[in-house]
Amino acid sequence: MSDTPTAAPVSFAEFPAVTTAEWQARLTRELKGQDPATLRWPLPDGFSLEPFYHREALAALGGPPAPLPHPLAPWLNVPALTVPRGTDGRAQIDQAANALTNGADGIHFIIHDVPALAVHYLAEQLPLASTFVGYTVLAAPDELLSQLVEAAPGTALRGFMRFAPGPVPEGAELADYRAALRRCVRLTTGMPDFRALAVNGAFFGNRGATASQQIAFSLNTAAALLAELPDAETTAAEVAAAIHLHVAIMPGYFLEIAKLRALRRLWATLLHGFCLPAELNANLRIHAMTATWTQTTLDAHTNLLRHTTEAMSAVLGGADSLAVAPFDCLFAEANEFSARLARNLSVLLREEAGLGRVQDPAAGSYYLETLTDQLAQEAWTLFQRTEAQGGLPAMRGQLIEDIKAVATETFRRIASGQQVIVGTNRFQNKNEQFHFHPKKLLRSADFDVTRAAYPTEVLRLATAMHFERRDRKSKRAAVVLLGANTNQVILENFLQTLQEHERPELAASHPAGTLSLLYSSAEEATLMYATLDQFQKFARFIYQIPTEKQHFIPPALLTSDLATLHEAVRVFGFQEMKVQGYSTEEVLARLQGR
Missing domain, CATH: 3.20.20.240 (Methylmalonyl-CoA mutase)
Structure with a gap:
């Protein structure tokens, strides 16, 4: 239409053009001799993000790609x-x-x-x-x-x-x-x-x-x-x-x-x-x-x-x-x-x-x-x-294993503090009051245990339950399933709370693929690990589930009277995870900021 204003071209001619070489020289100068390559951000996808991009980046793509189609309406x-x-x-x-x-x-x-x-x-x-x-x-x-x-x-x-x-x-x-x-x-x-x-x-x-x-x-x-x-x-x-x-x-x-x-x-x-x-x-x-x-x-x-x-x-x-x-x-x-x-x-x-x-x-x-x-x-x-290699569904199992490998590395990075989850593994609210009941949540079949924060999170929840049980002098005991290989998460999180000179020599972590557990009573807390078969049999024993019942998924939280649970832990052969120089309760207290 004749009354439609014409868009003026955007120009910054008053600013001199800066070449890539000049930007690189400025970057090197600002880093005071540090190699700019140290600023690269490696992604788990197999390539790194550069600290600096310039117009040559589009030239390397064969020119600016065409914009994506504009949607007919906003999302x-x-x-x-x-x-x-x-x-x-x-x-x-x-x-x-x-x-x-x-x-x-x-x-x-x-x-x-x-x-x-x-x-x-x-x-x-x-x-x-x-x-x-x-x-x-x-x-x-x-x-x-x-x-x-x-x-x-x-x-x-x-x-x-x-x-x-x-x-x-x-x-x-x-x-x-x-x-x-x-x-x-x-x-x-x-x-x-x-x-x-x-x-x-x-x-x-x-x-x-x-x-x-x-x-x-x-x-x-x-x-x-x-x-x-x-x-x-x-x-x-x-x-x-x-x-x-x-x-x-x-x-x-x-x-x-x-x-x-x-x-x-x-x-x-x-x-x-x-x-x-x-x-x-x-x-x-x-x-x-x-x-x-x-x-x-x-x-x-x-x-x-x-x-x-x-x-x-x-x-x-x-x-x-x-x-x-x-x-x-x-x-x-x-x-x-x-x-x-x-x-x-x-x-x-x-x-x-x-x-x-x-x-x-x-x-x-x-x-x-x-x-x-x-x-x-x-x-x-x-x-x-x-x-x-056959596509789906032939490769379904391999795809899941590939994702598990990436997720396991993510858990490790979170445990070591390399990857931050605000409020969970860094900048935690030490005085946080839960707006839910940890015991009820851990017992819920709908509780999502596949998340990145879960290994760190479930430790906090289980620890809170333990200190509550201890304060009430409860005559019952509990075993909380922390997840696969979570003892390593506990060790690495615990190390983050210590000064360099305080770090003890740690015992070897439990075998890969085993399940991490927390045994908790009013008198003690012990970090343990067990095989999947051990834990399955243990859970069936505690809840009296017959072996002929094929489909049984144990809950994350198992509770019973103190004597029964203590004896069952001993009979089914759960192994204790040791941290030299520290008891489990000291480890948990340190992780809770106590």
């Missing part, structure tokens, strides 16, 4: 609500309706019992033609979709379906579910705002995978869907159009922005490999969620700060929808206070910070464009290697 604020087993979901549907009037743009239901869900009530309270609704189900995704179509005939649904059949990555166990997933695709054909198939990259991220592993293994999952689902009635293009990605966002701010950007670029490469139309590239939707991997029960308000950086990374990286978890979701029942804080985070970023107004804000950044390219290259190499 959707889509909080998650869990519908517990044995309930019809009416309470959660009412909560969803309230959230939608208070800042939410959609709702993601995590449904544990599909047959019990009040589908018609859902359709009445949340008009399916205009409401963005996501569904995660453990079984029968096609049955739920069929019920939704029946409850709102002629309505094009908006949202997504995610089928999570068990403790494996979706797409890794297709043989039993092909028919159901194909039916999901057919039921939603002609619904451009609904994605019936999920690639759950969050599965990998929330178990500690590196950024490149998350990207690569997500692509491997998508490749399995594209290879296995097409048949005479369902085309590969229809499968591709039905896929969306779920991604967990970590606190590594710039790395997470680059992760989402690399995912979009490699998605185009994957579709090209399947000879699919290029226009499908722009249809990819990414649903981002704040990571459970980085959450903690200790100093839990720090989760609010983590969620803020994670949410910003998600939206600046180009997520289409975002779920921010309540800061207390690890230990508290769902409540409006923490849900409102989580919901309002997206609203603040959009309405007050204006983060949805710029197309691909990372575009052109020397640093972020280089990081995006490096992540894409590493991830694509890993993806190709996995596919060459």
Whole structure:
């Protein structure tokens, strides 16, 4: 239009251009002889971040990459609500309706019992033609979709379906579910705002995978869907159009922005490999969620700060929808206070910070464009290697082992203080009063023990229980399962509390792969380790579980009368972990800041 103002070119001509060589010389001078290479930040993905990037970085990429497509609208604020087993979901549907009037743009239901869900009530309270609704189900995704179509005939649904059949990555166990997933695709054909198939990259991220592993293994999952689902009635293009990605966002701010950007670029490469139309590239939707991997029960308000950086990374990286978890979701029942804080985070970023107004804000950044390219290259190499070895599901076990190796190294870095979790392994609140009961939490089957903070966190919780038991002179005893190899975490954390001259010679750590335990009574606390078989038999004995009962998962906390537990520990052969010069109680007291 003639009255539209013309944008003036941005120029900083008044500042002289500075060459890379001049910047490098200035950097060397400021470091006073220290090698600039010492400032490199090595990533577990196999490459390092440089302390300095300049315009040559874009030249090395063949020029500035094209910006990512601008979304038609800012990201959707889509909080998650869990519908517990044995309930019809009416309470959660009412909560969803309230959230939608208070800042939410959609709702993601995590449904544990599909047959019990009040589908018609859902359709009445949340008009399916205009409401963005996501569904995660453990079984029968096609049955739920069929019920939704029946409850709102002629309505094009908006949202997504995610089928999570068990403790494996979706797409890794297709043989039993092909028919159901194909039916999901057919039921939603002609619904451009609904994605019936999920690639759950969050599965990998929330178990500690590196950024490149998350990207690569997500692509491997998508490749399995594209290879296995097409048949005479369902085309590969229809499968591709039905896929969306779920991604967990970590606190590594710039790395997470680059992760989402690399995912979009490699998605185009994957579709090209399947000879699919290029226009499908722009249809990819990414649903981002704040990571459970980085959450903690200790100093839990720090989760609010983590969620803020994670949410910003998600939206600046180009997520289409975002779920921010309540800061207390690890230990508290769902409540409006923490849900409102989580919901309002997206609203603040959009309405007050204006983060949805710029197309691909990372575009052109020397640093972020280089990081995006490096992540894409590493991830694509890993993806190709996995596919060459059979892809999913053939390589599922190896992928899990690779992630475990990375997670174990993360636990070690946290224990030694090389990697900081604020409020957990550094800057702890020594006088923290828990807003939950440690014993109840450790007994809960829903307590997430896969997180990065867990080995340090469970030690604090178990120690608090021990000192409480000692103060009350309890006549009962407890064995707390601290996790695999946690004794090494205890040793390294303990060393951090000592001055150099105080450090004793420590006994050799317990054998790799064994379980770490804390035996606690009013009289004593002893750190121990045991094999998995020993602990299984011990738990069965304490709770009188017959051996013929095959499926028994021992809880993290076992309690009994003092005599029974003390004798059982002796009979089942648990080994004590010794710290020369210090008793277990002295170690625990030091770790608790006592």
